[in-house]
Amino acid sequence: MANTLVEKILMKNTGIKHVEVGDIVISHPDMFMVHDIYTPYLYETLKEMETEKLDDPDKVTIMFDHCLPTAVAKNDSVHYDAGINLSKKYGIKKVHIGEGICHTLMHEYHYAKPGTVVTATDSHTTTYGGGGCFCTGIGTAEMGAALTTGELWFKIPSAIKVILKGKFKKGVYAKDLIETILGDIRSDGAQYKSIEFTGEGVKNISMESRYTICNMGLEAGAKCALFPADEKTAEYFDMDLKDIEWVKPDEDAKYERTLEYDLGDIQPSLSCPQGVDNVHGIDEVKGKKVQEVYIGSCTNGSIEDLGVAANILKNKKIAPYMKLIVVPASNTIFKQAIELGYIQTFIEAGGVISHPSCALCCGMPYGLLSDDEAILSTANRNFIGRMGTKKSLIYLGSPAIAAVTALNGEISDPREYLEAEA
Amino acid sequence: MEKVFKGRVWKMGDDIDTDTIIPGRRGTIPEMKEMGKYAFELLRPEFASESKDGDIIVGGKNFGCGFSREQAASVIAINGIKVVIAKSFARIFFRNAFNKGLILIESDGVQDACKDGDTMEVELNKCIRVNGQEFPVKKIPDNLLQIVEDGGLIESIKKRNRALKQREVN
Numbered sequence: 001m002a003n004t005l006v007e008k009i010l011m012k013n014t015g016i017k018h019v020e021v022g023d024i025v026i027s028h029p030d031m032f033m034v035h036d037i038y039t040p041y042l043y044e045t046l047k048e049m050e051t052e053k054l055d056d057p058d059k060v061t062i063m064f065d066h067c068l069p070t071a072v073a074k075n076d077s078v079h080y081d082a083g084i085n086l087s088k089k090y091g092i093k094k095v096h097i098g099e100g101i102c103h104t105l106m107h108e109y110h111y112a113k114p115g116t117v118v119t120a121t122d123s124h125t126t127t128y129g130g131g132g133c134f135c136t137g138i139g140t141a142e143m144g145a146a147l148t149t150g151e152l153w154f155k156i157p158s159a160i161k162v163i164l165k166g167k168f169k170k171g172v173y174a175k176d177l178i179e180t181i182l183g184d185i186r187s188d189g190a191q192y193k194s195i196e197f198t199g200e201g202v203k204n205i206s207m208e209s210r211y212t213i214c215n216m217g218l219e220a221g222a223k224c225a226l227f228p229a230d231e232k233t234a235e236y237f238d239m240d241l242k243d244i245e246w247v248k249p250d251e252d253a254k255y256e257r258t259l260e261y262d263l264g265d266i267q268p269s270l271s272c273p274q275g276v277d278n279v280h281g282i283d284e285v286k287g288k289k290v291q292e293v294y295i296g297s298c299t300n301g302s303i304e305d306l307g308v309a310a311n312i313l314k315n316k317k318i319a320p321y322m323k324l325i326v327v328p329a330s331n332t333i334f335k336q337a338i339e340l341g342y343i344q345t346f347i348e349a350g351g352v353i354s355h356p357s358c359a360l361c362c363g364m365p366y367g368l369l370s371d372d373e374a375i376l377s378t379a380n381r382n383f384i385g386r387m388g389t390k391k392s393l394i395y396l397g398s399p400a401i402a403a404v405t406a407l408n409g410e411i412s413d414p415r416e417y418l419e420a421e422a
Numbered sequence: 423m424e425k426v427f428k429g430r431v432w433k434m435g436d437d438i439d440t441d442t443i444i445p446g447r448r449g450t451i452p453e454m455k456e457m458g459k460y461a462f463e464l465l466r467p468e469f470a471s472e473s474k475d476g477d478i479i480v481g482g483k484n485f486g487c488g489f490s491r492e493q494a495a496s497v498i499a500i501n502g503i504k505v506v507i508a509k510s511f512a513r514i515f516f517r518n519a520f521n522k523g524l525i526l527i528e529s530d531g532v533q534d535a536c537k538d539g540d541t542m543e544v545e546l547n548k549c550i551r552v553n554g555q556e557f558p559v560k561k562i563p564d565n566l567l568q569i570v571e572d573g574g575l576i577e578s579i580k581k582r583n584r585a586l587k588q589r590e591v592n
């Protein structure tokens with residue numbers, strides 16, 4: 001029988017030979033991630049459950065990224081202390097403090113490998129699907145139970161197939177594709193479903209870009225978003241392609257819905273205030289004044305993203321009074337960006353560099369907006385008040401849109417800019 | 423655990439949201455038993471007083487949508503309901519329900535075969551029987567039924583941990 005990719009991964013994990021949509025299966029996840037937001041609640045839950053020992057502490061990682069360095073004196077230290085206590089009490093050794101955003105670290109550290117099952121206490125856990133990993137977010141009670149027993153049940157989701165063809169044109173990126181898809185299927189279009197990308201266009205999409213796409217798949221309500229494993233995946237994970245070749249959907253797998261996109265047809269697109277699925281092509285939005293630009297987050301804080309922005313900003317100055325904030329997603333990326341001269345470029349262009357963390361994406365320092373200010377952000381959510389007051393406006397776009405917008409002081413089309421440069 | 427449930431049908435429609443199940447303003451009642459008295463108070467005010475152990479709720483599409491309010495599942499369970507059948511469930515509600523000791527069964531078809539007040543029998547992992555008709559149901563893994571039987575996730579893990587401890591001592 002032909003299976004979707006999510007079915008194949010769950011079948012491998014559970015050893016069950018035949019599954020279909022709606023079946024409930026009990027998996028043994030390969031890796032669990034807890035980030036600092038949930039450490040106090042997890043600690044309490046485990047206490048309530050009277051758990052003294054975890055099933056396998058080596059399969060657990062704790063990451064401090066949302067509340068670090070401390071932004072709110074009293075609250076944030078509670079999260080920090082609880083995380084440290086968890087690691088000490090339960091012998092969790094994979095502890096990452098201030099090294100970057102959890103979702104980025106999960107694939108950088110190769111914790112979320114192709115063909116494996118991973119779960120975490122955060123909604124954007126869908127990110128690692130870019131590397132062919134089945135990963136989805138859970139709450140603290142379930143995390144507590146799963147850490148104790150090593151088991152977690154899943155319902156086999158129905159799946160949406162997205163066939164990709166061709167190549168992005170100059171000035172168009174992964175962010176534009178996923179926003180276009182979000183605009184088409186809307187924020188509930190993939191509720192509880194698996195979004196699976198296939199087609200010859202996949203090979204033209206970098207690993208960083210695949211992570212961007214799967215990160216935002218969550219905004220369509222997806223349980224997971226998955227790319228098949230190919231040469232690029234094998235190289236990223238330093239694995240033999242032969243071992244992960246199976247990580248792809250079967251030819252005749254049954255999908256609830258199939259969408260097709262020619263990457264060459266995608267236009268620069270933005271999610272406009274205030275809904276991630278309120279998507280408009282650049283032509284409808286350009287010219288809109290913004291006071292701030294944020295390049296970072298687990299969606300678009302990769303070295304590739306910083307490179308795209310740095311190339312546009314090189315030897316240029318941002319618009320007068322513009323606030324540009326750049327946050328590399330991890331320390332590794334930060335160091336690379338220094339070596340490659342990107343950080344120098346951002347500083348010389350007039351930008352401010354913040355430490356690798358969630359930063360402004362979840363309303364942490366620095367750069368919070370006040371009433372009637374507008375921001376062009378490369379993050380994944382533009383919910384009301386997420387980056388400042390309730391009357392601030394958030395536009396979401398690619399790092400290229402972000403960079404040209406910083407230069408012009410108004411939302412601009414990177415294609416026009418890149419053509420003029422060529 | 424018990425594999426057969428028999429009781430009266432509480433028939434409900436599509437999109438029963440968590441606010442319909444338990445209004446937000448009742449969500450702060452500290453005692454779950456007390457809160458349970460207000461389950462479905464706007465839609466079916468007689469529910470809490472008339473429902474009996476083993477009764478079965480039959481809903482339409484998207485049962486449990488709305489907020490991720492965990493109490494929604496608890497207030498149903500506390501009224502003796504063990505099984506809720508619907509065409510589909512909201513994702514968060516689906517996970518919460520099992521973790522709070524409620525069995526959810528997806529079935530599209532029984533809705534047309536029964537009306538409110540009918541008697542229905544659910545045989546887990548086998549079928550739903552009502553008015554002479556049978557509808558097959560999907561299998562639910564034993565470990566998950568164990569959680570339901572133990573009265574929810576936290577209780578279940580606690581029980582397991584205690585049993586483990588006892589074995590270690592002996």
Ligand code: SF4
Nearest residue numbers: 124297298358361362
């Ligand atoms: S960067 Fe934003 S979306 Fe990503 S984990 Fe942090 S807060 Fe969540």
